[in-house]
Amino acid sequence: MTRMLISLGESDRRWLEQKAQETGAPMSEVVRQAIRQAQAAERKPLKELLASTKGIWTKGDGLKYQRRIRREWR
Numbered sequence: 001m002t003r004m005l006i007s008l009g010e011s012d013r014r015w016l017e018q019k020a021q022e023t024g025a026p027m028s029e030v031v032r033q034a035i036r037q038a039q040a041a042e043r044k045p046l047k048e049l050l051a052s053t054k055g056i057w058t059k060g061d062g063l064k065y066q067r068r069i070r071r072e073w074r
Helices: 010-023 027-043 046-053 062-071
Strands: none
Touching: 010 027
16 A cells, blocks of 8 residues: 555545544545545446436426426526
């Protein structure tokens, strides 16, 4: 494993410390997990992304809602 020295802004450092405390993992592990997630997101094909988000809308018929909202644009 390669060691790296990185510079973070104060708000990023605080966020990283908070995530490490929440998960109980060292900050370096939080960074490694974030990198793996970013790499995985780049590799996912569109069909897979759409399938993984299917069913998120829970407020009824999404098409009806979309049409109603678009009528407001006129």
